[in-house]
Amino acid sequence: MRKNEFEFCSNVERPDPRLGELGRRDFLFRFGKGLGSMALTSLLHTDGWLQANGIQGDPLAPKVPHFPAKAKSCIFLFMSGAPGQMDTFDPKPKLAELHGKPIVRKYGSLEKRIYVASPFKFARHGKCGMEISEIFPHLATCADDIAVVRAMHTSSEAHTTATFFMNTGAAIPGSPSMGAWAAYGLGTENGNLPAFVVLPDIRGGVFGGAINWASGYLPAYYQGTLFNSVGDPIVDLQPPAGVTPERQQKNISLLNELNEPYLDAQPRNPHLLARMKNYELAFRMQTAVPDSLDMSKEPESIRELYGLNNKMTEPMGKRCLMARRLVERGVRFVQIYCQGWDSHENIAGEHKKRGLETDKPIAGLLKDLKQRGLLDETLVAWGGEFGRTADNTMDFFRTGPGRDHNKDAMVVWLAGAGIKGGTVVGETDELGIKCVENVYHTHDLHATMLHLMGLDHLRLTYYHSGRFKRLTNIAGGLIKEVLV
Template identity: 40%
Template sequence: MNFTDIFKAVDLHNNSLSRRQFFRQNAMGLGAAALTSLLPKEVMGAIEKATGNSHFAPKAKRVIYISLIGAPSQFETFDYKPHLQKEFKKDIKDFLVKSGQRLTGMTAGQTKFPVAPSFVDFKQYGESGTWVSDLLPWTGKMVDDLCIIKSMHTDAINHEPANQLIYTGSMQSGKASMGSWLSYGLGSLNNDLPTFCVLHAQHSSPYANVQAISSRLWGSGFLPGKHAGVNLRSSGDPVLFLKDAPGIDRDMRRSMLDGLSNLNQKTLENVGDPEIQTRIEQYEMAYRMQMSVPELTDMSEESEATYELYGPDSKKAGSFAYCALMARRLAERGVRFTQIFHRGWDQHGNLPRDISSQCKDVDQACYGLIQDLKQRGLLEDTLVVFGGEFGRTVYSQGQLTDKNYGRDHHPRAFSLWLAGAGVKGGMTYGETDEYSFNIVTPDQKVHVRDLHATILERCGLDFHKFSYLYQGLENKLTGVEPARVVTDILHSSHMAKKGHG
């Protein structure tokens, strides 16, 4: 029985489920791979070898992805455009028309599109002389550890589809998230903690426009449900319903789980629903987490020097600095993928006030995270990614004064940075035109799919081969459109410079 026959059999089982089971499977994010638990061990091993292990030696054992929800402006962070000061309030409507600029509903009614120079100055930092905004002085101190990509671009102009694209590889709902793909592909380094953890950092600004997000961004989609991200709460119990009820000791809990597992196993044998296998595994994970999570969240062992490194908010549960420190703790305990969501970056108005507060939230804490990982020997095999879902426009949305303005959505060009796991530090990759409107280095354009391919490559996965058969389609994080590993930013790569998904 070859692999093709095995996968066809698995997919046939998935398609033969009852209508009720099918829709429940779609909603809960359960895929056909869970059925492999019913196959002989030697067949399971063959499948795991074919799809569940690295294709080559990984540079990154784990990933920390810092997601700035709402899309920070590149003009006030990493894309320095000093000449715009001379074009203050210049109407560039004709330029936009000629360029075929898409407009959102928020600026489609404007008759003028005045240039809004950045209110903040930039300085050069490090041996690389990289320009960084004065809003990010701590980031400036570590530019020689970072690769700043200024030539990112995406297909979506609104938040929900853009977030789904950058975190699941598709603007359509129901797809598996990036963390779930890595959980599925690489497996666990610590059986007592989830492979994929999600942290939601609170923003400090009372004025921030908080963009809504949904669990689709960390869901497992068509992959088995055990690969979905697990939320770690910053207040109260870190994981809901993890504690035993009063009067239930650990021995009694073990006995209850054994009895429940036997019942579920019998139902699984009779029904064959992969969701049941996932349920059994999740009960066991919850049991183990009753011991591992309290140890994880007990910060008493951290030194004052560590708290000073991450900044004054690092002792405040739920702050971004607290989440950054928690991400390091998760990394050293073997969690494969940690995602920190920090909302409030959607600045259509009052941008100078709001982005200053947002940058203050993340600046020192990110510096602390990179330095902490480095001094513990973890940065060399941890990939850290920092960025939003798209960029912002050079023109102001609504009223423009020398002290106040806002920026609309811009998918054609935006900036983010990467560090660790063999990524070249002290590097700026790609350039934009005078308005940060178009990318002027065509060979250095980086689509969201290219970012995905590069992250997979750092983790030892070939995006050409890494797929999951679902409903007759070989699904990939990179989809079916062209993608490439951005080899120019890597010290070494197992991939050819260009390729197709």
């Protein structure tokens, strides 16, 4: 198949004249076409998923990746609000010299702004000597496991659109999130759990809400499932109080008995059997989901490792431990949100506090994954929606200076499967305002993450609105330096 990097709207592989291998199946689902048809039945058989769980038409059954995957699962730690790169992984000593001095500018607003040095000390850590801010003392002990991308930039400077961009590769709503793409491309290893789980920060909503884990133009079953922090993890996972499991089971068996004769009425309708199976699956999920989130059986050492014994670290620690338990059980993509990085003022206090809350849990997650041998098959990513500026306005006298939004430089790190630990990629200018060397865009991050999961971002397409669309739109390349 001809491929060229410039022909942007047709840069897809089409095994079938019209649809990608996955797209074709979904196309049929979407249009309610008979899965009972000969061609499709054989297609499904070759996938081996009919045998896998006996559910006819399960689009979330495990699928063969484009090439052998390094990572089976991915945990994306989303630092919502955007951490400052010069306060975390990209030290800028030059800023200390300029601290408090007004910025010089040739044009633009007359608003008075001054340079702001990072209030945090950096030190070299690990064999690689990676420079990490003092707000991450625990993570610093994992320096040799993580690869920091310093020269990363993105396409939007407003929280919501940038958050959409980080999650869906587009600044406007309507595109599938990365987790949905992963679920679409790979299915899930555990049919009793959702393929893509979102663990929100209990403190509040994510910028833009559910669009960030939506399935966009992909079919709805690829959307992320948000696990509530209170009550049922999933809405209506459990029947109303008073309905015992025995009663539920009795009801399901009568339902399936009554459903059976109807199968004959529509021999060409694959959904009838799928629905019957779903009731049994839902019943199993009623136990499987709470079980996957039940941390009471974790030993004390693990609780300590994730910081569950400390009020400050407990919320994030819980989410990190849940994430481990979920990927352990075969969930494909877990996204953890951590709010509160948007420090327009008092970066010294706020970033420090975020460090105190997240450092131990995240380091605990990396160490725990490693000791279980899971880090070799799990990709862990950390980052916010954009970076922050080197300067600030003057109206912070009450609380101390902070930083504003900056889309031209930001920092992310990756760890785990297929990642060359101890690497630092790219350079920003001496003030950390703009990327200057080995520059990568968030599209490249997406391409790299899919790559590690065994998916070629150019081939993972879905036919929608007249063309084959993909996570990386018309861009994206691999961040080769971080790959083993």
